[in-house]
Amino acid sequence: MDTDFMLHPDTDISWFDQAACKGLTHVFFGPAAERPERRVEREAIAxxxxxxxxxxxKCREAARLNREHGFWGCENDEERAYAGFAPRSPSRRSVIKARDEARKRDLANSAS
Ligand code: SF4
Known part of the structure; x- marks a missing residue:
């Protein structure tokens, strides 16, 4: 796992050495303009x-905290966005939709 990037200061990195995905980046991160059907297949393998x-x-928690892209802790971008932890700059419409639904839900919950 590449750790040469800026992490949220509260990120627990103690689990990095236990990661079962070492050397499998191509399974956890799709190429640009990946077809939806291919992404579903790839994410099933991930x-x-x-x-x-x-x-x-711990992986899921770190990805949420750092607003990651890709498949982490058995969550894809849409699932993380719907949980309220959208990637920093979502590009797929389905991720933006999940992010916006989460925001509406959270607003409705805070108003009630
Ligand atoms: S939960 Fe998945 S993405 Fe996270 S370290 Fe394990 S295999 Fe990798």
Whole structure:
């Protein structure tokens, strides 16, 4: 896992050495303009690694905290966005839609 980037200061990195996805970047991050059908297939394969990974929950938490792109902790961009942790600059419409739905939900919850 590449750690040469700026992480949120509260990020727990103790799990990096346990990552089951070492050397599999191409499975967890799609190419530009990846076709939706191909992305679904790729993410299903990524999911199988995550479900067997001892670091899954810590990985998910770190990806949410750092507003990551890609497949982390058994969550894709849409799932993270819907959980309220959209990637910093979402490009796919489905991610933007999930982010906006989460914002509306959170606003409605805070008003009630
Ligand atoms: S949960 Fe998935 S993405 Fe995270 S370290 Fe494990 S295999 Fe990699």
């Amino acid at each position: 999911s199988s690694y995550c479900l067997a990974c001892p670091a899954m929950m």
